[in-house]
Amino acid sequence: MARSINPARVDFVTLRLFCAVAQSGSITKGAEACHLALSAASRRLSDFEGTTGSKLLERSAQGIALTPAGHVAMQHAMRLFQGFEQFSSELGDYASGVRGHVRLWANMSALTEFLPAALATFLERHPDIRVEVEEQLSGDIVRALVDGLADVGVFAENTPAYGLDIAPFQTDELVVLCARQHPLARLKRVDFKTCLAYEFVGLNRSSSLLELTSRAAEQAGIPMRLRVQVRSFDAMCHMIAAGLGIGVVPLAACSAQVSVLELKVVRLKDPWAVRRLMMATKTGERLSAAAGLLVGHLAGLSEADKGAARPSRRRAAGA
Structure with missing residues (x-):
């Protein structure tokens, strides 16, 4: 014992x-x-x-x-x-008049594409709530929710998420970015297997996007040749523009860089290129009033974007 x-x-x-x-x-x-x-x-x-x-x-x-x-x-x-x-920080917020505190952990895609505008409208409606935002890898977000370090998490689907209640949040489209002089630049659409003939610029290890593309390469039976690995989509775009390889990125996350760096967007034919982001909280954990308001706000945005009823929560055996 x-x-x-x-x-x-x-x-x-x-x-x-x-x-x-x-x-x-x-x-x-x-x-x-x-x-x-x-x-x-x-x-x-x-x-x-x-x-x-x-x-x-x-x-x-x-x-x-x-x-x-x-x-x-x-x-x-x-x-x-x-x-x-x-x-100490959260009690200090209450003492100074801030009546709510929410810890939101999200992956890079969510923070780049969807959350800035969503948080802006939420905080405008609820100025007495403080939202502490951290950018983390999807797997780390799940662990933080389970361990109680985060109240709400947003991460990529297919991330193992035992012990969490999850619901679809938003959908993003993954595309191939390449320099304008790259052989793929003349195409409008391409399958990922064709892309594996070229070298890649990718995110750092353990990112959900790298895991997704690596798994697709494994299923195609062709090794994925990573020439450079970086920590952000912005850095990926610059490396791709320099001709160091091609990259798979969320379209909305890099739209501003496409024109500035004169990159070419090639859409992927593969079904997995349309990827869902999930919102999650810990199963059985009673949310604070502030966290509940944020979850409701984010779920409402998801509902509006889909034009459908709000999805019911389900207990995840794996996201």
Whole structure:
């Protein structure tokens, strides 16, 4: 049976000291950072290890290093600090007259294409609500929702999303971008298999878009040759314009760059090129009034765009 740790025996001063020692590799430096005497710091660390029942720090002539158990403790300690800072920030908002706080995590496509205008109208209607927006990869958004770090998430479909209630949000069209002198530039439409004859500019690893195109290449039986990987659609457009490869991007996300950089848009024939974005919250989690208002606002925009009734929520076994 796993040993249970008494939370009353773990305080924030000790956790902050532990993190400072781990980050600096020195008990002396960690004690100084936390304004503690060296002897008091050493005693706190020993008591902390005794409380957890695990050796967390490896001491040697080269300094202090984390043990495997120490790495786990470090991750949880940082998460606790993040939660406490969020707690402090949100209560501070109420004290200053801001009566609602929503944490919205969304992928790059949603933030570039749909959310700026949607958030502008929402905040105009609800000026007493603060929306904290973070751009993250789809998989990280799901984990944040499950862990309670985000209230509302928007991510690409087909992202595994166990434990979440999801609903369709918006639809975007993926197209191929290429420089005007590229062989594909003379085409209006192309299948992705034909594109695999050329080198690609792609997003960083773990992005849902890269996973989608890589899976399509695997199904076609042709390896996808990634020449350059970047972190944004803007950077992708510049790399493509420089002739470093072609790229698959959401059309609306790069429409402004197409004319400026003289890029050519070639539409994809493949069915997966029409992609849905999903909105999600944690299953069984009661939303705050502010988060509920935001979800209703975003769902209303989705309903208006589709000209249909608002989709009912469903429990996801996978988005």
